[in-house]
Amino acid sequence: MLDRPDSLAARAQGQGGGAAPGRPRAARGPFRPEVWLNARQRSSVRLSAHYFRLVDVLAVIGVALAVMFGLRSGEASHGLTAAEAAPLAAGALSALTLLRGFQLYRFARDTFWPLHLAGVAACGLVAGGAALLAALALGAEAPGRVGLWTAANGACLLGLHGAWLGLIARWRRQGALSPNIVVVGATRHAQTLIEQALDRRDMNVLGVFDDRLARAPQSVAGVPVLGDASALMTHRIMPYVDRIVLAIDPEAGQRVRDLTQRLQTLPNPLTVLVDSELGGDGVLNRLANAPLAALDGPADPDRRAFNKRLQDLLIGALLLAVAAPIMALIALAVRLDSPGPVFFRQRRHGFNHETIVVWKFRSMRQEAADATASRQVCPGDDRVTRVGRFIRATSLDELPQLFNVLSGEMSLVGPRPHAIGMKTGETESALLVAEYAHRCRIKPGMTGWAAVKGSRGPVDTEAQVRKRVQLDIEYVERQSFWLDLWIMLITVPVLLGDRAAVR
Structure with missing residues (x-):
């Protein structure tokens, strides 16, 4: 169950650096969205315009096919001719070209819904x-068919876009489409x-952090001070944060540089607030529209994310159908080999430091299970069962x-999810490389660029951790539909061809 903002703020006292001793607990401020979604779930909402367009495409094609073959069934038995099918095609x-060309998948905050629906109706009439x-150009005697299609297609599109507008209005009321930000610096800025944000109501300010906590107030304009800058790095609220805003006086140059360097190690985007921006709406527009307001228009990162999600759903469902018999046999073998559950569940880092529960077949003895990966697997590990050795290899x-992929927590391709608290030697792996958190800027994957490039299995040294992170960040920067397909195609040959790797 997801933590709600009230519980997160209440537990800020228990975080390292969460509050100065003796300070009363700060009350929640005026920004309280009805729907509390983490960054991964909010990114799915952000891609809604692409899903709406896909449904429209399927609906328009479906109506055309229904009219073509529905009328055909009551006429002569000969097949549908090209001249009869071409007008509706x-x-x-x-219709589809006009809907996109007139930007009717732009659901901006100031969209006037009667005007939007009038535009949809006009596109339907022009398409008719x-x-x-x-x-007429093909000499087809089909005015009745064209008229029926125009009416049915127009009604279908109007109904769909009415539903889209209703959904978006509801999401806006609930705050699901407003960016979540935290502010660093309890300053006048x-x-x-x-x-200004409170007047506009187009973003949610979840909390304020200040590294000079002893001098910081309990709240700033009604928004609570939740801790110092160090507490921000590991705070429970961070998976819900879309952007960090650094609101430090620019005259404090060294302090700004130090905080910027520290905060850039987080996967959350960072915006430095410039003093001159505070006089108008410029900074508010920049924060409110980036990166979460993608319903206001298509953007390349969102199109890439939409394509990746469709790829995960279609290929993931196909792989699950093919693998189901194999999975049933593995489950039976695990159960017969040693006492204990068939599955092993482990908390791992997900997108934007979200905590996810990853599923695996149990490959170790139940009493030796290591949920935090404090001891990584080594050759000849006595914790691994006989069946476990085979399924791990x-x-x-x-x-x-x-x-996990079909639920949206993971992707087929991405950085491998590491266990929370995983250690390399005596040190937590996440602390060895400053850029470690950057690998969380994309969903973790079942396979990935690092895996096919030889960095898989345990990371026993700092150099191995550094290489893994470097490859993961390289993938995050290069990710594309075709790169993902290529990685999936070579994963099995690469894994089976490397028998020496410890897994």
């Missing part, structure tokens, strides 16, 4: 006209920013992670 293509012209123990 031209109309469907025209295009279908009629195509019929922070107070001005929060007061072939990576078949990872197959249940297909459920």
Whole structure:
């Protein structure tokens, strides 16, 4: 169950550096979205415009096919001719092109819904006209068919876009489309920013952090001070944060540089507030529209994320169907080999430091299970069962992670999710490389660039951790639909061809 903002703020006292001794607990401020979503879930909402367009495409094609073959069934038994099908195909293509061309998938905050629906109706009528012209040009006697399609297609699109507008209005009321930010620095700049944001109500300010906590107030413009800058680095609220705003007086140059260097190690984007921006709406527009306001128009990162999610759903479902019999046999073998559950569940780092529960087939004795990976697997590890050695060597123990992929917590391709608290030697792996958190800027994957480049299995030295992080960040920067396909295609040959790797 997701933590709500009230519980997160209440537990800030228990965080390292969460509050000065003796300070009363700060009350929640005026920014309280009804729907409390973490960054991964909010990114799914952000991609809604792409899903709406996909549904429109399927609906327009479905209506055209229904009209073509529905009328055909009551006529002569000969097949549908090209001259009869072409007008409706031209109309469907025209409708879809016009909807996108007139930017009717832009659901901006100031969208006037009657005007939007009027635009959808106009696109439907123009598409009907295009279908009629195509019929006349081809000499097809199909005015009735074209008229029926125009009416049915227009009604379908109006109904769908009415539903889209209703959904988006509801999400906006709940705060699901407003960026979540935290402010670093309990300063006059922070107070001005929060007061301006409160007037506009287009972003959620979750809390304020200040490294000079002894001099900081309990709250800034009604938003509580939750801790110091060190507490921010590991605070429970961070998976819910879309952007960090540094609101330090620019004259404190060294302090700004130090905080910027520290905060850039987090996966959350960082914005430095410039004093001159506070006089107008410029900074508010910049924060409110980036990066979460993608419903205001298509953006390349969102299109890439949408394509990646479709890839995960389609290929993941196919792989699960193919692997189901194998998974059933593995489950039976695990159960017969040693006492204990079939599955092993482990808390790991997900997107934006979200905590996710990753599924695997159990490959160790139940009493030797290591949920925090404080002791990484080594050659001849006595904790691994007989069946476990085989499924680990072939990576078949990872197959249940297909459920994580379909649920949206993971992707088929991405940085491998590391266990929370995983250690390299005596040190937590996440503390060895400053850029470690950057690998969390994308969903973790079942396989990934690092895995096919030889960095897989335990990381026993700082050099191995550094190489893994370097490869993961390289993937984050290069990720594309085709790169993911290539990684998936070579994963099995690479893994099976490297028998020496410890897994």
